[in-house]
Amino acid sequence: xxxxxxxxxxxxxxxxxxxxxxxxxxxxxxxxxxxxxxxxxxxxxxxxxxxxxxxxxxxxxxxxxxxxxxxxxxxxxxxxxxxxxxxxxxxxxxxxxxxxxxxxxxxxxxxxxxxxxxxxxxxxxxxxxxxxxxxxxxxxxxxxxxxxxxxxxxxxxxxxxxxxxxxxxxxxxxxxxxxxxxxxxxxxxxxxxxxxxxxxxxxxxxxxxxxxxxxxxxxxxxxxxxxxxxxxxxxxxxxxxxxxxxxxxxxxxxxxxxxxxxxxxxxxxxxxxxxxxxxxxxxxxxxxxxxxxxxxxxxxxxxxxxxxxxxxxxxxxxxxxxxxxxxxxxxxxxxxxxxxxxxxxxxxxxxxxxxxxxxxxxxxxxxxxxxxxxxxxxxxxxxxxxxxxxxxxxxxxxxxxxxxxxxxxxxxxxxxxxxxxxxxxxxxxxxxxxxxxxxxxxxxxxxxxxxxxxxxxxxxxxxxxxxxxxxxxxxxxxxxxxxxxxxxxxxxxxxxxxxxxxxxxxxxxxxxxxxxxxxxxxxxxxxxxxxxxxxxxxxxxxxxxxxxxxxxxxxxxxxxxxxxxxxxxxxxxxxxxxxxxxxxxxxxxxxxxxxxxxxxxxxxxxxxxxxxxxxxxx
Numbered sequence: 001x002x003x004x005x006x007x008x009x010x011x012x013x014x015x016x017x018x019x020x021x022x023x024x025x026x027x028x029x030x031x032x033x034x035x036x037x038x039x040x041x042x043x044x045x046x047x048x049x050x051x052x053x054x055x056x057x058x059x060x061x062x063x064x065x066x067x068x069x070x071x072x073x074x075x076x077x078x079x080x081x082x083x084x085x086x087x088x089x090x091x092x093x094x095x096x097x098x099x100x101x102x103x104x105x106x107x108x109x110x111x112x113x114x115x116x117x118x119x120x121x122x123x124x125x126x127x128x129x130x131x132x133x134x135x136x137x138x139x140x141x142x143x144x145x146x147x148x149x150x151x152x153x154x155x156x157x158x159x160x161x162x163x164x165x166x167x168x169x170x171x172x173x174x175x176x177x178x179x180x181x182x183x184x185x186x187x188x189x190x191x192x193x194x195x196x197x198x199x200x201x202x203x204x205x206x207x208x209x210x211x212x213x214x215x216x217x218x219x220x221x222x223x224x225x226x227x228x229x230x231x232x233x234x235x236x237x238x239x240x241x242x243x244x245x246x247x248x249x250x251x252x253x254x255x256x257x258x259x260x261x262x263x264x265x266x267x268x269x270x271x272x273x274x275x276x277x278x279x280x281x282x283x284x285x286x287x288x289x290x291x292x293x294x295x296x297x298x299x300x301x302x303x304x305x306x307x308x309x310x311x312x313x314x315x316x317x318x319x320x321x322x323x324x325x326x327x328x329x330x331x332x333x334x335x336x337x338x339x340x341x342x343x344x345x346x347x348x349x350x351x352x353x354x355x356x357x358x359x360x361x362x363x364x365x366x367x368x369x370x371x372x373x374x375x376x377x378x379x380x381x382x383x384x385x386x387x388x389x390x391x392x393x394x395x396x397x398x399x400x401x402x403x404x405x406x407x408x409x410x411x412x413x414x415x416x417x418x419x420x421x422x423x424x425x426x427x428x429x430x431x432x433x434x435x436x437x438x439x440x441x442x443x444x445x446x447x448x449x450x451x452x453x454x455x456x457x458x459x460x461x462x463x464x465x466x467x468x469x470x471x472x473x474x475x476x477x478x479x480x481x482x483x484x485x486x487x488x489x490x491x492x493x494x495x496x497x498x499x500x501x502x503x504x505x506x507x508x509x510x511x512x513x514x515x516x517x518x519x520x521x522x523x524x525x526x527x528x529x530x531x532x533x534x535x536x537x538x539x540x541x542x543x544x545x546x547x548x549x550x551x552x553x554x555x556x557x558x559x560x561x562x563x564x565x566x567x568x569x570x571x572x573x574x575x576x577x578x579x580x581x582x583x584x585x586x587x588x589x590x591x592x593x594x595x596x597x598x599x600x601x602x603x604x605x606x607x608x609x610x611x612x613x614x615x616x617x618x
Contacts, residue, residue: 137420280324402578
């Protein structure tokens with residue numbers, strides 16, 4: 001089943017998390033060509049060796065035909081047209097037509113192969129990123145904006161894919177074409193070739209200027225688009241709060257700032273391209289003019305033939321086409337390097353919580369005992385300690401309620417039972433076994449969670465109930481819903497259990513969502529139940545239904561209830577008052593009231609005119 005006890009983002013606001021993840025100074029430096037990024041990413045092409053080999057072969061065919069066609073033109077002029085040889089002209093015309101047809105066919109095959117491979121590499125890389133994100137501990141997700149992570153998976157991976165699937169083959173083909181054209185031009189006329197090559201130093205200088213400035217520009221574009229996606233995702237998810245406080249204008253202004261920063265970063269990068277690419281085209285035209293001027297005079301002196309001049313002009317044009325393509329490749333390379341660095345940073349982020357070598361499967365035959373032994377815990381190094389020297393024993397089958405002010409450490413205790421985070425000192429044990437010595441999967445398979453903010457996935461109500469047990473039958477799903485008192489409202493809907501849950505479960509009330517979550521927990525039949533006050537946001541009638549369902553759910557299980565409404569935990573076997581990361585008082589309801597201590601004070605504040613305690617996560 002799904003887990004995710006709500007935890008506030010300790011020590012970092014959402015904007016701070018976004019700034020932290022966006023890269024900062026690292027986004028403005030680094031090599032134009034990052035060997036580590038390229039080597040790691042080329043590994044994704046290995047499963048498609050056959051297709052890439054065929055693409056390389058078609059690239060060689062394309063290169064040969066590109067070099068052949070101008071030479072056929074030279075032969076047609078010098079051997080056929082000049083001498084009035086009709087048959088030779090027809091033969092060379094047929095050869096030229098066949099060469100262009102083959103060039104078209106080879107190009108089409110190459111593009112198909114590269115697109116075919118590219119889409120699969122794209123899907124594989126995104127799938128690996130998604131799998132890794134699911135392995136990362138809650139501590140990572142606490143400090144990273146969802147929208148920024150989405151940008152990494154979508155935008156940065158797309159930039160890498162463009163380089164892998166298209167850029168590698170294009171780069172090799174362009175280099176071969178350049179080398180071939182230079183060799184042919186030198187063999188045909190070293191005089192004209194050297195004249196054409198006079199623009200190359202200027203071209204190298206322009207490329208160096210562009211690449212040295214582009215590295216920072218394209219890193220800023222990757223960062224800025226991540227900021228836009230992150231801000232957009234956050235504002236959409238919080239639109240109810242934005243509207244409730246009338247902060248639409250403030251939200252719009254903040255979005256405009258990140259949007260304009262993204263615009264400026266992209267304009268800056270494009271401005272470089274708008275200067276660089278026309279400069280390359282100008283140098284290509286300049287080389288053509290040089291060849292035409294000096295070549296024309298050479299033809300007049302009969303130093304070279306007219307066919308040679310025409311072929312030379314064609315080769316010069318073709319020479320600068322791959323140069324321009326390589327120039328564009330610099331843009332693709334810069335974008336892919338920036339995206340690749342961010343993707344590798346994400347892939348190389350290790351989960352904070354990992355299975356130990358030799359971790360065993362946790363098997364529980366009945367309700368277990370849970371012990372906290374001198375536990376110290378903080379969410380991240382440098383943050384204040386949340387639990388300090390916590391000692392707590394929960395007996396098999398007990399229902400234990402955790403009460404206390406917001407921030408006392410109640411949710412942290414529940415988080416450590418499921419090992420969503422690691423303790424700093426001490427140990428959390430289930431039936432005497434340290435939770436660090438068992439696999440996370442087997443541990444969480446024994447735990448059922450009913451969160452305060454019931455989260456339902458897109459899909460049908462039945463799909464959500466059987467989320468923890470995908471193989472459950474319809475009868476088992478319905479039985480779980482009946483036990484959770486959810487069957488009545490589900491069956492009253494036209495589509496019944498096949499009713500689709502809208503985004504954010506907008507078509508279900510808060511209480512209905514909670515009942516579905518309880519049904520989901522019942523179906524998984526966990527040995528440990530964690531209940532994060534499921535009744536704090538519902539009406540009294542729905543609360544009665546939930547309490548009735550929970551009584552059935554508590555049977556035969558060790559249950560931990562995070563309580564905000566003290567009225568809901570009067571019948572708990574043990575009530576623990578948590579203050580400052582310690583259990584300062586524990587006992588049953590009547591006993592604690594009679595004691596007149598911390599629990600009695602909490603109870604008095606809630607029911608003696610002191611107001612309702614805050615129903616947030618602690």
